[in-house]
Amino acid sequence: MKLALGPILYYWPREKLQAYYEEIAATPVEIVYLGETVCSRRHVMRLPDWLDAAKMLAAAGKEVVLSTLSLIESESDLKSLRRITENGHFAVEANDMGAVRLLARRVPFVAGPYLNIYNPQTLSLIASLGARRWVMPVEMSQETLQSLLLSRPAGIETEVFSYGRLPLAFSSRCFTARYHNLPKDDCRFLCINDPDGKTVHTREGKPFLAINGIQTQSAQVYNLIGDLDSLQQTGVDAVRISPQSEHSGEVIRLFRDCIDQRVGREHAVRQIERLFPEAGCNGYWHGRPGIEQAILASAIQHD
Amino acid sequence: MQHELELVCPAGSLPALKAAVDNGADCVYLGFRDDTNARNFTGLNFDAANARSGVAYAHSKGAKVFLALNTYPRAAGLERWKKAIDLAAELGMDAVILADPGLMQYAMKTHPLLHLHLSVQGSATNYEAINFYHEHFGIRRAVLPRVLSFAQVEELSGGTPVELELFGFGGLCVMVEGRCSLSSYATGESPNNCGVCSPPKAVRWQQTSRGLESRLNGVLIDRYTDKENAGYPTLCKGRFAVEGETYYVMEEPTSLNTLELLPELLRIKVRGLKIEGRQRSPAYVAQVTRVWREAIDQCIKDPPGFSVRPAWAAELGRISEGQQHTLGAYHRPWK
Incomplete structure (x- = not known):
């Protein structure tokens, strides 16, 4: 299985972004997705800056994919989208059917996690349009994926979101601006102060969600490092790690070591849990509510 | 009678369907009694016999019937969705509202005369996305997610030959429909x-x-x-x-009401005005349909002279049980 680093879902300062990808270049990750996928107003990195990062990572041997915005609402959003789909060099991850239309039968592309591919018919259709990899919707279970892959079309790889706060929902409303009592059009880009989003607690103090501009995420960190055997057995080709503000290098190395069986699964689980901003969860993969943490088969044997 | 703006009303049951048709709905939309539609609630929706009666009743009064088939089938249950499409064609439904591209392909190949509408669950918020479904499956109409400002809707309408349907009244989804897994995160089940x-x-x-x-x-x-x-x-x-x-953190318990936008919706040639609420009672459907019928007729007769009558606002306010109303994202500052 290959390791993929998803696009950064948060708004980080330019210096942090550049330092981050310098660090990533030296990690054992094979695929790197780059670009702003959440908010069209965020601007510390323009397309030429992303292309610079892409070239640096490609020179370091990474497969680079440019990710597109998930919510495309206006003509100016479409203009930015076309600049990416027509970049002429790097592959593109389509996060909206509008992007698929611009890429179909022209450029090989990755079908992103927001395209709602839930069955083999839709997967075959997307593959016939030129998708060479697809990212499973986060809420899909191992069982559903397994039955889908029984009729998987030839020549398309499967990628599964496997680490990080889950991207659960998009709105046109900015929840970070709302928290600050500011209109979205005058948001002052305050999400730059929340490198992992802002945690939302229930009224009894339990962490539940995280707000990241127009995106709502899980507070809990989705983590399938303990499920890597099952990912492999199901036929998953790539495992996506979604960047959090700290420890990406360590997380990537632990996943790599675990896939290559250089460390035991339980050791990896214990090591990685120390790095979370919140508790972990893996319910979706097990056909449960996403927030739940299913017990590992190995843990049951030992307890 | 052919209206330039169709009033599309919810029917969670046969009595609700009749209430909508009797009070002036141009179209009603309904779902079958299972997980093939996004209002899969106990006691709601239609079996084949009820659907047949509903279609006959609506057609006898000149109203259209749309089938909502707007969830995403998984490999295991796919046959159930295909059968629902076959049944819609057999019953002479006027359109099927779909979200899943695989199903659209099936419908287009198997029932080439069946009209297809893109569901709000298809998350199409720009004309490139809508045109994707138009080119590949010949969709006639797209229902827009409740996330665009009115200016954005107008801009979008210039870029596509596909008819547009907008939510006008009822529950307000804060998230882009089809792109929200909050419910399954907490409970395991999502739209x-x-x-x-x-x-x-x-x-x-x-x-x-x-x-x-x-x-x-x-x-x-x-x-x-x-x-x-x-x-x-x-x-x-x-x-x-x-x-x-x-x-x-995300939204107050408020509902959507766009009565005051009617002249603008007519101006940009929106084709469908959708009332949310298949889970609502026949009495509710009757009242909401009556108010909107009157408002649309007034507006068509005299767009510049249109204003929201206090009686309409009062009646809609009463059935919304004292909840607040909002223009939602159509009014840019909401965002």
Whole structure:
């Protein structure tokens, strides 16, 4: 299985972004997705800056994919989208059917996690349009994926979101601006102060969600490092790690070591849990509510 | 009678369908009694016999019937969705509202004369996305997610030959429809995979010393004092805490009402005005349909002279049980 680093879902300062990808270049990750996928107003990195990062990572041997915005609402959003789909060099991850239309039968592309591919018919259709990899919707279970892959079309790889706060929902409303009592059009880009989003607690103090501009995420960190055997057995080709503000290098190395069986699964689980901003969860993969943490088969044997 | 703007009303049951048609709906939309549609609630929706009667009744009065088939089938259950499409064609439904591209392909190949509408669950918020479905499946109409401002809707309408249908009244989805997994995160069931949001079977109410608490699969969604009206615990309308401050983090328990936008909707040639609420009673459907019929007729007769009559606002206000109304994202500052 290959390791993929998803696009950064948060708004980080330019210096942090550049330092981050310098660090990533030296990690054992094979695929790197780059670009702003959440908010069209965020601007510390323009397309030429992303292309610079892409070239640096490609020179370091990474497969680079440019990710597109998930919510495309206006003509100016479409203009930015076309600049990416027509970049002429790097592959593109389509996060909206509008992007698929611009890429179909022209450029090989990755079908992103927001395209709602839930069955083999839709997967075959997307593959016939030129998708060479697809990212499973986060809420899909191992069982559903397994039955889908029984009729998987030839020549398309499967990628599964496997680490990080889950991207659960998009709105046109900015929840970070709302928290600050500011209109979205005058948001002052305050999400730059929340490198992992802002945690939302229930009224009894339990962490539940995280707000990241127009995106709502899980507070809990989705983590399938303990499920890597099952990912492999199901036929998953790539495992996506979604960047959090700290420890990406360590997380990537632990996943790599675990896939290559250089460390035991339980050791990896214990090591990685120390790095979370919140508790972990893996319910979706097990056909449960996403927030739940299913017990590992190995843990049951030992307890 | 052919209207330039069709009033599209919800029918969760045969009596609701009749109420909508009798009170002036141009079209009604309904779902079958299973997880093939996004209002998969106990006691709601149609079996084949009811659907047949409904289609006959609507057609006899000149109204159209659309089938909502707007969840995403998984490999295991796909046959159920295909059968629903076959049945819609057999019953002579006027269109099928779909979200899943695989199903659209099936419908187009198997029933080339069946009209296809892109469901709001298809998350198409720009003309490139709408044109994708048009080119590949020949969709006639797209229902837009409740996230665009009116200016954005107008801009979008210039870029596509596909008819547009907009939500005009009823529940307000805060998230891009089809791109929200909050419900399955807490309960395991979502609109995309099960046709439900914040499902009733996961709801628990409990009176505690701190107030009345509503929970979804154990997650505290809100807590009410004796003086507050308790609302259904839809996840995105709950009160939560961010950095110690407790408030409606995503949205207040408010509903959508776009009566005042009617002249503008006519001007940009919106084709369908959709009323949300298949879970509502026939009496509710009758009242809402009557008000909107009158308003649309007034507006068509004299667009510049149109204004929202206080009686309409009062009637709609009454059935929304004292809830607030909003123009939602159509009014840019909402965002």
